[in-house]
Amino acid sequence: MTNTIVVTDRLTKRYGDRLAVSDVSLTVRSGEVYGFLGPNGAGKTTTLRMLLGLVRPTSGTATILGHAPGETGATSRIGALVEGPGFYPYLSGRDNLRVMARYQGVSDRAADEALARVDLADRGGDAFKSYSLGMKQRLGVASALLGEPDLLVLDEPTNGLDPAGMADMRKLVVDLAKQGQTVLLSSHLLAEVQEICDRVGVIAHGRLLAESTVAELRGASTLLVRAHPVDLALSVSMRVAGDDAVQLIDDGVRLELPEERAPELARALVEAGADIHEIRPSERSLEDVFFEMTADHSDHSDPEENR
Numbered sequence: 001m002t003n004t005i006v007v008t009d010r011l012t013k014r015y016g017d018r019l020a021v022s023d024v025s026l027t028v029r030s031g032e033v034y035g036f037l038g039p040n041g042a043g044k045t046t047t048l049r050m051l052l053g054l055v056r057p058t059s060g061t062a063t064i065l066g067h068a069p070g071e072t073g074a075t076s077r078i079g080a081l082v083e084g085p086g087f088y089p090y091l092s093g094r095d096n097l098r099v100m101a102r103y104q105g106v107s108d109r110a111a112d113e114a115l116a117r118v119d120l121a122d123r124g125g126d127a128f129k130s131y132s133l134g135m136k137q138r139l140g141v142a143s144a145l146l147g148e149p150d151l152l153v154l155d156e157p158t159n160g161l162d163p164a165g166m167a168d169m170r171k172l173v174v175d176l177a178k179q180g181q182t183v184l185l186s187s188h189l190l191a192e193v194q195e196i197c198d199r200v201g202v203i204a205h206g207r208l209l210a211e212s213t214v215a216e217l218r219g220a221s222t223l224l225v226r227a228h229p230v231d232l233a234l235s236v237s238m239r240v241a242g243d244d245a246v247q248l249i250d251d252g253v254r255l256e257l258p259e260e261r262a263p264e265l266a267r268a269l270v271e272a273g274a275d276i277h278e279i280r281p282s283e284r285s286l287e288d289v290f291f292e293m294t295a296d297h298s299d300h301s302d303p304e305e306n307r
């Protein structure tokens with residue numbers, strides 16, 4: 001069933017003259033991992049805070065689980081890690097969670113289950129202050145999971161983590177998603193998010209530039225050919241792929257051509273007498289796409305101009 005969990009309609013937040021979020025309309029569906037992507041200062045945290053009812057929009061609306069942000073019907077079903085929760089340094093991870101669980105009217109058992117879900121059960125008895133940053137972050141996710149929320153909101157969950165900590169966090173999100181958890185996470189690290197998100201919304205300068213699956217955003221797969229002479233490689237490529245699907249780049253020729261047609265291209269090049277040095281699939285990373293998109297918007301990149 002494709003249920004919509006979050007819908008925003010032209011959500012906007014202005015701080016004085018500064019337009020932090022401008023006309024953002026996004027949709028998060030049930031069971032998906034939605035990546036809210038953009039560089040620092042793009043408006044991600046402000047948007048998430050509006051969804052959680054922590055900041056009042058200047059204009060536009062948001063509906064979460066059928067409720068307005070901040071309504072009990074919504075907040076009771078959202079688990080959020082937006083600002084790091086305050087944990088007691090000398091209490092163990094488990095006791096910290098149990099304290100939080102009691103505040104929320106949730107059982108100790110639920111706290112222990114949340115600890116297990118973030119793979120901290122083994123270290124649950126150790127003092128919070130002895131945890132690595134990655135473990136602290138995972139405990140934060142456990143606290144957001146208390147009460148089994150329908151929507152988990154994580155603001156930059158990998159911030160400050162080393163590569164191993166990031167990999168752990170990615171695995172945790174993937175595992176939660178496999179259990180059916182809907183996750184909305186923000187990140188400025190596009191390369192790592194493309195692996196774990198079903199769909200992404202790309203935001204820059206407060207505006208949503210695109211919303212789609214990672215695959216759609218990255219577009220058609222391309223082949224990179226390095227062969228000599230280059231002009232011969234270019235004309236053969238155009239014959240095989242069509243004039244519009246071929247582009248001359250620094251180190252060769254890029255073709256919009258499915259990988260399965262690489263042998264056909266290789267044969268045509270060899271028959272024409274070209275020396276092939278390399279033919280390989282070259283997928284655009286989300287990062288490439290993102291830079292292209294934000295470059296397109298650089299002419300009006302100053303949020304002040306949106307006034």
Ligand SMILES: Nc1ncnc2c1ncn2[C@@H]1O[C@H](COP(=O)(O)OP(=O)(O)OP(=O)(O)O)[C@@H](O)[C@H]1O
Nearest residue numbers: 015018020038039040041042043044045046047188
């Ligand atoms: N309380 C506030 N008062 C004034 N300006 C604010 C406030 N909160 C955010 N802003 C501004 O709004 C813009 C968007 O900030 P926001 O924190 O939402 O971005 P972000 O994408 O989450 O970035 P980061 O990854 O750095 O947190 C920034 O220009 C920021 O300076």
